[in-house]
Amino acid sequence: RRNVVKRALLVLAVAATPAFAQQSTLDAVRSKGFVQCGVNTGIAGFSQPDSKGVWTGLDVDMCRAVAAAVFGDANKVRYTPLTAQQRFTALQSGEVDILARNTTWTITRDTSLGLNFVGVNYYDGQGFMVRKALKVNSALELNGASVCAQSGTTTELNLADYFRANNMKYEIVAFGTADETIKAYESGRCDVFTTDVSQLYSEKLKLTNANDHVILPEVISKEPLGPLVRHGDDQWFDIVKWTVFAL
Secondary structure, X not given: OHHHHHHHHHHHHHHHOOHHHHOOHHHHHHHXXXXXXXXXXXXXXXXXXXXXXXXXXXXXXXXXXXXXHHHOOOOOEEEEEEOOOOHHHHHHOOOOOEEOOOOEOOHHHHHHOOEEEOOOOEEEOEEEEEEHHHOOOOHHHOOOEEEEEEOOOOHHHHHHHHHHHXXXXXXXXXXXXXXXXXXXXXXXXXXXXXXXXXXHHHHHOOOOOHHHEEEOOOOOOOEEEOOEEEOOOHHXXXXXXXXXXXX
C-alpha cells in the first residue's frame, strides 16, 4: 500500500509540474523552434512594433542575439508584450523563456522571485517631465505637485525617497501601464510625469505637442537594466549571460 501511495504522489507531482519545468529551457526552446521573449508593450529604442508588427529596439536585439546563439538564426524568436505588473509572473510560469524588458536589477527581485538577472545592458535613472507652462526648472521646485507614475515599478519607491529627503510633499497618481500613465499626464490629471529618463524621452515623442514639455535635469536614482531568466536552470542562464557578454 505504501508503494502504491508513493507512485500516486509521484504521478500527481508530475501532473502538477508545468511542462517547461519537466525539461530544460534550452530543450524546450529547441523543441518548439523559437525563443519566446517577454518585452515591453512599446518603448521606442527598447521594444516597439511597427505597423507591420515587426519589433525593433535594444531589448528586441537582445532576444534576437539569444536566438542566433541557439539556432544560428536571429529570426527564430517571438515576442510577448508585458506590462510591469505582468512581467515577472510571465517568466515564472514559463509563458516566456527570457524577460528582456527594461527591468531594474534589485536585491529584492534577485532573491525573492525565483529569477536571475544575467547582466546589465543599459544604465538608466529616474527623472521628471513637466509642461513648460509651469515654468519649473528643477525637481526641487515640485513641492505639492501631483505626479503620474506607473505602478509595479521601482519608480514609486524612488519618488517617495526623493521627496522625503528634500522635505517636499506630493500626490501620486498611479496607473497599470505606461500608455495609461502618459495619457493621464497629457490630459492634465497630474502636474508631473516620472519614469526612467530613457522612457521619458520615448514617451515625449508620443505627445501631441512634444515641444510644450520639458525633461528636468535631475536624475534621482540608478537603474541598472538587464534581462532575466528563471532561477535554477544554469545551462540557459549561461547561454543568455554569455550572449550579453558577447554583445
